[in-house]
Amino acid sequence: MSIMDREQAVLDSGIPFPKSEYDRRQTEVLEAVERAELDALLVTTHTHLQYLTGYDGKGGYFRPFPLILVPGRTPTFVVREFDEQSVHAYSCIEEIVPYTHQADFAKVCGEVLSRYGLQNKAIGFELGCWGLAPADLSAIETQLPGIRIADATRIVPSISAVKGELELEAMRDSMTMTDRAIVTFQNSLKAGITEIEVAAAIRDEVERCGGEGVLLNSLNFGERTKLPHGEPRRHAIRKDEPATVEVGGIRKGYIAGVFRSAVLGRNAGTESLHSLAEEVLETAIAAIKPGATAGEVNAAARKLIDRDGRHRVLRSRIGYQTGINWSDRGALSLEPDSSDVLKPGMTLHALVILYSESGYMVGTSEQVLVTDLGADIMSGTPHTLFHA
Template sequence: MATTFSAIPKTGIPFPKSEYLHRQQKVLEAIARDKLDGLLVTAHGHLRYLTGYHGYGGYFAPFPLILAPGRAPTYVVREYEVAAVRAESCVDEIIPYTQQQDFAKVCADVLRRYGLQGRRIGLELGCWNLAPADVSAIQAQLPDMNIADATRLVASVAAVKSELELGVMRDAIAMTDLAVQTFQRSLRDGVTEAEVAAAIESEVKKAGGELRATALNLIFGERTKLPHGFPSRHPIRNNEPAMIEIGGAKHGYAAGLVRGAVLGRHPETESLYGLSVEALESAIAAIKPGVTAGEVDAVARKVIDRSARPRAFRHRTGYQTGIHWSERGNISLEPGGAEILQAGMTFHMPLILFGESGHLFGCSEHVLVTEAGAEILSRTPRTLYRA
């Protein structure tokens, strides 16, 4: 039986309910297209996209959102979190379970009630927040259920942004630009990564913005040999490089950007940066509706392959953005990527390259796919900053 808390306002929903209903309908259409009878959404980013609720209460056990044609969306959540889900989501049908070991039985009871116990149900098998033990527990409760991998189903719908979403992402990238500009203005001999990070946080806060907490990489000097580096007390000295990757955020939507700088001169990273920009610009020029993710990646890779540093590029060209920076199952601009780009998709494209001595250095852009090609969302020049 659903639990109701009508007195609690839905203060956590950033968009009108009609926006979420539209998203849910698009997912239901994808469920039918993939010949599924239902879907259990468990990835935090996908839950936030479809309901408004951030999903963080599901760290202890899954909070599946059950979607099936002809049925109201149903949230199966821990009883402890029911009030938060009620207040911060657009879902009215909420079924609680008390302990972790109760999750599978309660979820199975809902599926039986909906007549789905022997049907083909999609699970996000390749995403975070669904463990193999969770899948086994559901299957034990419903041995006749046919489980299908629906890792990319919600991601494919969420990839195309509405105008409301694009407005939020433009607000987020404005904070990203402010953060990068503060990074550049703060560079001087002896300043530490932590001091620059504090200056960035202060400026963004004064502007009324926010940063995605886990999306700050700020590294100086020899620490640019680290692929990810949270700000430390390490100072920058003359003739050393500095690099930042940071994302402004709004309503869970983050817009990342990578920029490099050099205090004085540093030939190796300066050269890496130039190659990164060349590959990035070529990839951006290839973006348009109808091309595949793999084709865009191949353009960037070709530029680097014909350079004197063919082994410099050791990751993907970019990835789908929106709610939750690092959700698994999202579109990736990588070798062989078969997803077809559509107008309204957004991508972060970090072309970070490895140097001969181990330094990692590069540049990125955040782009929106339009009918005319790629629109650059950032207003920060991609030229190497020299302090």
């Protein structure tokens, strides 16, 4: 089969990557399951499902869609009957077992687990993520009271944190669109333009450049820069006001996002705080290298904040693991005391957002790739403060 034929086969199947890529990921996760001395893993987090199967989990927004992974067995998807054909079309999983109503979920899931001889075995559940409610877990326990429940929240993220070449290609493509979005944001700033108009310009430019879309985490002007993750509104920017944006282009479900700040004119408070944010970010990036822990990176950044004396300006972590979607609860996080070890192939959003005494937020960030030599910055737009 030619390269073009293989590419067409992938497009026709509905999954973003060749099936061999998903086989590789599943194999690595199953090896981690065995290292954890578990007999099975139930994957219920939508991002993890997308990583392992290609299916984005849209149908499971109010019911669990567990992917059951058992060493030596074919992966099995338990999904609601309404979405069965979509799961067939947009995932690489062949063994799909449907259930009809919410009340049927635990019974059907229990039957699959019993068929695999797991009635009295140790089963990992993603207890620290979204996608699994306490009631879901209780219902499964009722069906199989002999199972031993283990928290397997970190198993899939421990594998997905290190990117393969196909994933890195998607991240780089995403970053290209993110850079276009940032340049559009900067070039659009003029007195009287509204947040919602700039947001529309960003989406139009990414679409014009052939992008799959953007995730706009926030876009705010003036007083509204006090709002974390603030959605664009019909609010206009005025002379000497700050503006912030957090945006990421989308490629095959992968998002390489960045945070950027700007000022329309001059603003001494924003300029002073952003100067510190730049220094903190560069310190954090310098600390990112194979073998360093996430906690050590965070500590390096916080040490600089302490030296500056403005202790309350930093109120969040310094970054987190990236890839599919934006980020996940339970994934690697650059926060105090984290013992997660950085490895080559990891992609991270190194992020520094600082608070002024009056509550304004200003900051900057970079998507970085961990390499054998340290951190490789993926963005092509400077993380310095932009003056319009």
